[in-house]
Amino acid sequence: MAHNHSHNYNINLGNAFKTGITINIIFIVVEALFGFLSNSMALIADAGHNLSDVLALGFSWIAVILSQRKPTLKFTYGFRRSTILIALLNTILLLAAVGFIVYETIERLKKPAEINANSVMIVAALGIGVNAFTAWLFMRGKKHDLNIRSAFLHFVSDALVSLGVVVAGIIMAFTGIQWIDSLVSFAIIVVILYSSYHLLIDSVNLALDAVPENVNIEEVRGFLEELPEVSGVHDLHIWALGTTDAALTVHLTTCEQTDVGFIISIQNQLHERFGIEHATIQVEFGSKEDCGIKN
Numbered sequence: 001m002a003h004n005h006s007h008n009y010n011i012n013l014g015n016a017f018k019t020g021i022t023i024n025i026i027f028i029v030v031e032a033l034f035g036f037l038s039n040s041m042a043l044i045a046d047a048g049h050n051l052s053d054v055l056a057l058g059f060s061w062i063a064v065i066l067s068q069r070k071p072t073l074k075f076t077y078g079f080r081r082s083t084i085l086i087a088l089l090n091t092i093l094l095l096a097a098v099g100f101i102v103y104e105t106i107e108r109l110k111k112p113a114e115i116n117a118n119s120v121m122i123v124a125a126l127g128i129g130v131n132a133f134t135a136w137l138f139m140r141g142k143k144h145d146l147n148i149r150s151a152f153l154h155f156v157s158d159a160l161v162s163l164g165v166v167v168a169g170i171i172m173a174f175t176g177i178q179w180i181d182s183l184v185s186f187a188i189i190v191v192i193l194y195s196s197y198h199l200l201i202d203s204v205n206l207a208l209d210a211v212p213e214n215v216n217i218e219e220v221r222g223f224l225e226e227l228p229e230v231s232g233v234h235d236l237h238i239w240a241l242g243t244t245d246a247a248l249t250v251h252l253t254t255c256e257q258t259d260v261g262f263i264i265s266i267q268n269q270l271h272e273r274f275g276i277e278h279a280t281i282q283v284e285f286g287s288k289e290d291c292g293i294k295n
Helices: 001-039 043-066 083-109 116-135 146-175 180-207 217-225 258-276 288-294
Strands: 230-240 246-254 278-286
Touching: 001 043, 001 116, 001 146, 043 116, 043 180, 083 180, 116 146, 146 180, 146 258, 217 230, 217 246, 217 258, 246 258, 246 288, 258 278
Parallel strands: 246 278
Antiparallel strands: 230 246
């Protein structure tokens, strides 16, 4: 039964990705086009921000598909780690988009052009709808996976950014102040840089086998040390296999002979208490001196 649920969840997720990517690509083309036609850098920056998120979405989808592939003799962990590489790639693309938008905005400030405030308001308002809808598609999956959560957060932030562009359009329409457009463009760049900075730090941490954010290694060590049979804990390693799974290896010294049940119960507890799926535990029967200390 559990298998069936996860199967349905994957199908729903696949549909969410397809729908999200399709409507967003259409909207980005429209937004960029209107940005050029109405001379609004804010619209083009917003389209850039949306594009970065669609790329993120496309990559996340590929990552989800790859992470479901079975391990091979060469890639014994499967392809889950691809999710981490994809997050890194994503960040690099974001930075490239930022570079282009900064350059164009500065050019516009040198040679101001008449901005059509009405089309800025209408297109950005459309953007709020598109982004809010896409975020809603990913509501359910965001608890399960870092990639899905980042997709969800991206689209929520996109909706807010589009709201900012609408406000800028309204101010321009009423006051006729054109440089507000450039101001908003720079503000969007700050938003993009902020979100990509976090993504970059997370991906680099995962790529360097750091302990995942959601696992407290001190607590895990404490839990292992407090087991009545255990007299010593060493070589404890915890790392991420992808954006969702964590692995652990550890050597435990014991004072009494233990059986397979001892290891299985530890694995179950690591799974329940810390969400660690893959635990490899090596048990070493300690010498008299080790155990003398404990008793």
